[in-house]
Amino acid sequence: MMKWMPARLTALSMAFMVMIAGFGDVVHAQRYGGGDSADRGRSDQGDKPGKFDYYTLVLSWSPTHCASQPAAKTRNDPQCSSKPGGRPYAFVLHGLWPQHMKGFPERCWTDFKPYVPKPIITGMLDIMPSTGLIIHQYKKHGTCSGLKPEEYFGLSSRIFRRIKVPERYVLPSKPQMVAPDTLIDEFIAANPVLGLGHDMIAVSCGGAGNRLREVRICVNKDGDPRSCGSNEDQRRLCSANRMYVPPVRVPAGP
Numbered sequence: 001m002m003k004w005m006p007a008r009l010t011a012l013s014m015a016f017m018v019m020i021a022g023f024g025d026v027v028h029a030q031r032y033g034g035g036d037s038a039d040r041g042r043s044d045q046g047d048k049p050g051k052f053d054y055y056t057l058v059l060s061w062s063p064t065h066c067a068s069q070p071a072a073k074t075r076n077d078p079q080c081s082s083k084p085g086g087r088p089y090a091f092v093l094h095g096l097w098p099q100h101m102k103g104f105p106e107r108c109w110t111d112f113k114p115y116v117p118k119p120i121i122t123g124m125l126d127i128m129p130s131t132g133l134i135i136h137q138y139k140k141h142g143t144c145s146g147l148k149p150e151e152y153f154g155l156s157s158r159i160f161r162r163i164k165v166p167e168r169y170v171l172p173s174k175p176q177m178v179a180p181d182t183l184i185d186e187f188i189a190a191n192p193v194l195g196l197g198h199d200m201i202a203v204s205c206g207g208a209g210n211r212l213r214e215v216r217i218c219v220n221k222d223g224d225p226r227s228c229g230s231n232e233d234q235r236r237l238c239s240a241n242r243m244y245v246p247p248v249r250v251p252a253g254p
Contacts, residue, residue: 047105047106047107047108047109047144048105048108048109048144049108049109049110049143049144049145049146050144050145050146051105051144051146052098052099052100052104052105052144052145053099053100053101054098054099054218054219054220054221054226055096055097055098055099055145055159055218055219055220055221055223056096056097056099056216056217056218056219056228057093057096057156057159057160057163057216057217057218057219058093058094058095058096058097058214058215058216059091059092059093059094059160059163059214059215059216059217060091060092060093060094060213060214061090061091061211061212061213061214061215061245061246062079062080062089062090062091062092062129062248062249063089063090063245063246063247063248063249064207064211064212064213064246065079065080065213066079066080066249067211067246068207077130078125078129078130079092079129079130080249082249082250088171088248088249088250089129089248089249090165090169090170090171090172090248091165091169091215092127092128092129093124093127093128093156093157093160094128094133094137094214095133095137095141095156096137096141096142096145096152096155096156096159097141098141098144098145099218101229102230105144106140106141106144107139107140107143107144108143108144109143110143112148114138114139114142114143114149115149116134116135116138116149116153117149117150120134120149120150120153121134121135123153123157124153124156124157127157127160127161128156134153138152138153155223158223159219159223162194162223163187163191163194163217164190164191165187165190166183166186166187166189166190167190168186169183169186169245171248172245172247172248173247173248173250174247175244175245175246175247176244176245176247177242177243177244177245178212178242178243178245179241179242179243180203180205180238180240180243183203183212183215183243184198184201184203187201187215187217188201194224194225195225196217196225197225197227199227199228199229200217200218200225200226200227200228201215201216201217201218201228202215202216202218202228202237203215203216203237203238203243204216204237204238205237205238205240205243206238208244209243209244210238210240210242210243210244211243211244211245211246212243212244212245212246213238214237216228216237
């Protein structure tokens, strides 16, 4: 019995030390924007702000997003509501995501609280019509950019506004069926100055009828288009021959 006790005490001591370390992680998480494990960063991955290879600019097809939300949630959502006085949305900015050549960083540790000031949120709502999305995107992706919120969203906005959306996707009032390669060809044709290529764009689809979900454009840290490499494989994101493109939601009249 006397020989067994020290080993037991050693095990209990180690367990106590692990518990204390875990408590420290929770305190740190609460300080930097969240108490759950998802908001604590991925320190085990070695993700560090500014340490990435390129960005993916993600354009979300708003009608598909809204169709996937329950009616109770969309009723008062500026992006999805059909109430009078609203505006229709087609492609909106989903986010600007730092990428590695293989994989991607997310929720990087920062030496400041990842707080997005209200004036920045207000300035982004015309192209990113969700306060919750704006805050979430900075915590998850912006913290890995190495940029403060005003710099990160300033860059996001500049890149988004440089991209010319092909005419038939601006505010379509009727549903369409489109091949993913056709959509890519149309984005390339609409942006001759940017020099877009097929290896710089990926299309995401899914759900009922293989709905168009996203268009992803790879850019370097200055915001200029570049090859996505093997990290953004269009066949993985959308394997359908044709996608269903739902029309925009038109708010009701007064």
